[in-house]
Amino acid sequence: xxxxxxxxxxxxELVSQFLMKIEYxxxxxxxxxxxxxxxxxxxxxxxxxVYVYTFWASGEAAEKYDCATLPMLNxxxxxxxxxxLHIHAFGGPRGRLSGA
Numbered sequence: 001x002x003x004x005x006x007x008x009x010x011x012x013e014l015v016s017q018f019l020m021k022i023e024y025x026x027x028x029x030x031x032x033x034x035x036x037x038x039x040x041x042x043x044x045x046x047x048x049x050v051y052v053y054t055f056w057a058s059g060e061a062a063e064k065y066d067c068a069t070l071p072m073l074n075x076x077x078x079x080x081x082x083x084x085l086h087i088h089a090f091g092g093p094r095g096r097l098s099g100a
Contacts, residue, residue, distance in 0.1 A: 001037065002062040002091030006052045006073070014080045015047040022052070025076050030054065033069060035061020048082075059091060 010018055022041060030036045035057040042051040056062040066087065074085055 002056040002059050004054045004062055004065060005088040005090065007086045008050050009082045010048050010050055011080055011082045015043060018050065018080045021077060021080060026073060029069065029072065033061065033065055062089065062091065
């Protein structure tokens with residue numbers, strides 16, 4: 001299994017709008033991606049800091065997500081995100097996640 005963590009800061013008071021965008025725009029887009037397994041969202045108590053984890057069946061699927069889907073996410077979330085999305089990759093030959 002491979003994972004991608006996207007960290008981002010939300011604009012003030014936009015947690016609900018962000019979660020609606022994730023549910024109705026982002027998740028359907030992810031489900032169309034070959035190798036997508038699941039996602040997990042963690043929102044800080046303040047509501048400003050968010051971590052979105054996506055889980056992938058293969059490194060190839062995760063890399064396609066990096067190249068094709070992440071730029072679209074920047075556009076979809078631009079009105080609720082303050083700044084850029086920061087991507088962190090997990091998995092691969094040296095960092096393969098256990099339990100896959």
